[in-house]
Amino acid sequence: MRRPNADHLVEAVNVTKSFGSNVVLQGIDLTVDPGEVVCLLGPSGSGKTTFLRLINQMETLTGGRIWVGGELIGIEERKGKLHTRTDADIARQRSRIGMVFQRFNLFPHMTAMENVIEAPVHVKGISKREARQQATELLELVGLADRARFYPSQLSGGQQQRVAIARALAMKPELMLFDEPTSALDPELVGEVLGVMRGLAAEGTTMIVVTHEMGFAREVADRVVFMDQGVVVEEGSPDTVLLHPTEERTRTFLRRVKQQAEAEAQHDVELAKTLDALES
Amino acid sequence: MSTSSGSDGERPGLINAVPVRHYGRWVAVAVIVLLLLMLLNMLIFNPVFDWPFVLEVMNQTPVIEGLLKGTLLVTVFTMIVGVLGGVVLAVMRLSDNPVLRWVSWAYTWFFRSIPRIVLLTIMGAGMGLIFRDGLSLGIPFDWKIIEWLGLSGDWRFATLDANTLFSGFVGAVIGLGASEAAYMAEIARAGILSVDKGQSEAAQALGMSRWKAMRRVVLPQAMRVIVPPTGNETIAMMKDTSLLIALPLTAELFYQVGAIGSRTYQILPSYLAAVVYYLLITSVLMVGQSYLERHFGRGFGTTVKSDKAQAEIGLMAGSAH
Numbered sequence: 363m364r365r366p367n368a369d370h371l372v373e374a375v376n377v378t379k380s381f382g383s384n385v386v387l388q389g390i391d392l393t394v395d396p397g398e399v400v401c402l403l404g405p406s407g408s409g410k411t412t413f414l415r416l417i418n419q420m421e422t423l424t425g426g427r428i429w430v431g432g433e434l435i436g437i438e439e440r441k442g443k444l445h446t447r448t449d450a451d452i453a454r455q456r457s458r459i460g461m462v463f464q465r466f467n468l469f470p471h472m473t474a475m476e477n478v479i480e481a482p483v484h485v486k487g488i489s490k491r492e493a494r495q496q497a498t499e500l501l502e503l504v505g506l507a508d509r510a511r512f513y514p515s516q517l518s519g520g521q522q523q524r525v526a527i528a529r530a531l532a533m534k535p536e537l538m539l540f541d542e543p544t545s546a547l548d549p550e551l552v553g554e555v556l557g558v559m560r561g562l563a564a565e566g567t568t569m570i571v572v573t574h575e576m577g578f579a580r581e582v583a584d585r586v587v588f589m590d591q592g593v594v595v596e597e598g599s600p601d602t603v604l605l606h607p608t609e610e611r612t613r614t615f616l617r618r619v620k621q622q623a624e625a626e627a628q629h630d631v632e633l634a635k636t637l638d639a640l641e642s
Numbered sequence: 643m644s645t646s647s648g649s650d651g652e653r654p655g656l657i658n659a660v661p662v663r664h665y666g667r668w669v670a671v672a673v674i675v676l677l678l679l680m681l682l683n684m685l686i687f688n689p690v691f692d693w694p695f696v697l698e699v700m701n702q703t704p705v706i707e708g709l710l711k712g713t714l715l716v717t718v719f720t721m722i723v724g725v726l727g728g729v730v731l732a733v734m735r736l737s738d739n740p741v742l743r744w745v746s747w748a749y750t751w752f753f754r755s756i757p758r759i760v761l762l763t764i765m766g767a768g769m770g771l772i773f774r775d776g777l778s779l780g781i782p783f784d785w786k787i788i789e790w791l792g793l794s795g796d797w798r799f800a801t802l803d804a805n806t807l808f809s810g811f812v813g814a815v816i817g818l819g820a821s822e823a824a825y826m827a828e829i830a831r832a833g834i835l836s837v838d839k840g841q842s843e844a845a846q847a848l849g850m851s852r853w854k855a856m857r858r859v860v861l862p863q864a865m866r867v868i869v870p871p872t873g874n875e876t877i878a879m880m881k882d883t884s885l886l887i888a889l890p891l892t893a894e895l896f897y898q899v900g901a902i903g904s905r906t907y908q909i910l911p912s913y914l915a916a917v918v919y920y921l922l923i924t925s926v927l928m929v930g931q932s933y934l935e936r937h938f939g940r941g942f943g944t945t946v947k948s949d950k951a952q953a954e955i956g957l958m959a960g961s962a963h
Binding site for chain 2: 418449450453459460461467468470471473480484486514529530533
């Protein structure tokens with residue numbers, strides 16, 4: 363069997379996934395190099411989230427291979443035969459990958475601090491004191507040092523998502539996965555989360571981001587991958603894919619996004635007019 | 643902003659309205675007060691309620707011993723067995739392994755079907771017959787293997803007498819605990835299912851094993867749902883210890899007061915002693931339950947870890963951010 367290219371942090375080859383008779387991914391090829399930020403775009407149901415969940419083994423592969431850091435995900439080859447990995451091995455692989463969920467999934471019975479130190483203490487086994495020190499730095503990084511003793515229910519959605527990012531970073535992952543990190547947020551809270559992610563990208567964190575935030579993709583991504591109906595339709599630099607797409611499906615999608623944005627802008631203009639009229 | 647109502651310049655101030663009179667409530671209070679007076683009158687002046695004798699019964703050494711050992715201690719141990727067993731059964735029931743799922747289902751079906759008094763009676767009377775040679779720890783089917791090999795003797799390391807094991811205190815804990823586990827399994831299952839799937843996903847994404855995610859993340863949250871019905875179960879179990887005479891276990895509150903009652907012909911006051919004790923224990927258990935509920939409800943209600951955080955929340959609510 364072919365060996366993965368050691369330069370790539372993530373290499374996915376001919377990845378397929380079906381749920382019963384429902385084929386969600388039909389042959390995805392994708393590579394991500396260390397330090398790269400890759401944004402997965404596409405209409406809902408295109409398989410972006412499923413692909414992300416496959417990398418972290420929230421789902422099991424139907425076909426194809428994914429390597430992360432040169433290691434096959436979920437399976438291993440022994441004497442020319444493929445074996446599924448043990449639960450312990452899967453847990454070890456997951457601990458090298460950070461994941462941020464659409465719905466934050468913070469542990470509600472733990473404070474922000476406890477959320478962040480949970481995995482370093484109980485998975486890595488480092489001392490609580492050391493973990494707390496690290497966690498304080500991470501909470502500072504996401505701008506929430508003063509919220510360490512708060513429970514998730516006492517934080518806004520944007521604050522919760524930033525704690526969730528700190529929690530994932532606490533395991534010092536080689537790769538960060540973001541699954542629509544701003545989709546569940548009120549519009550005015552999107553910015554603070556994207557700001558943190560921008561900071562991470564600038565520091566050279568390797569990130570795969572499933573998102574609907576075109577502005578973020580254009581500004582931060584090194585590469586944009588457009589997916590539709592379980593295949594990669596087009597990929598390339600943000601400017602190529604977003605400004606000069608060659609595929610019809612990409613164009614259709616971007617047109618629809620543009621129409622929506624324009625409708626919203628129109629709405630905003632009208633709102634501004636109303637407010638102006640009220641003021642005068 | 644302009645106001646259209648009210649005379650010019652004068653704005654409405656404090657409201658000093660006459661509240662609605664709830665005459666129905668007053669009637670209800672009067673009826674209840676009357677009934678309470680009648681009840682008190684009966685309790686105090688009816689000579690059948692011989693309160694000094696009740697206190698005396700409550701003070702008897704065998705009664706106190708029965709209360710502590712047969713009623714309280716058995717409740718504590720059976721609930722430990724029941725809760726642990728129930729959680730294990732619930733995890734089995736929710737596992738991917740069909741054999742474990744089936745075993746858990748069958749266990750729950752069996753023990754939920756058998757009335758506790760029947761279970762205890764059969765245990766006390768039958769276990770000694772079923773395990774005539776006692777219960778041994780050793781190699782299964784050793785007698786058959788030894789016969790095949792043409793050897794003699796046995797391969798058993800320790801043997802316990804079934805009659806001592808299944809009657810008395812240990813029997814009480816085994817019998818009631820086994821029965822309780824079946825009920826607790828359903829409660830624990832409901833609790834585990836009440837926790838959002840994203841929780842174990844997030845835990846596993848951090849590298850936790852399935853069991854660690856269950857123990858550190860899912861179960862503590864499930865406890866919020868598990869504790870209230872478990873309080874119920876504990877109180878029910880405390881009362882069900884009065885069935886232990888079926889085993890028979892005599893060092894138990896209800897049997898002991900009954901014995902005094904039939905010896906002194908003061909049946910009612912003797913049983914009243916038990917009633918008072920049961921009321922007292924239930925009150926204590928209910929207080930304990932409310933503490934547990936507060937502990938496992940942390941992060942869900944308005945409870946805050948420290949006064950400092952409380953103050954900060956006040957600040958936050960005050961500021962525009």
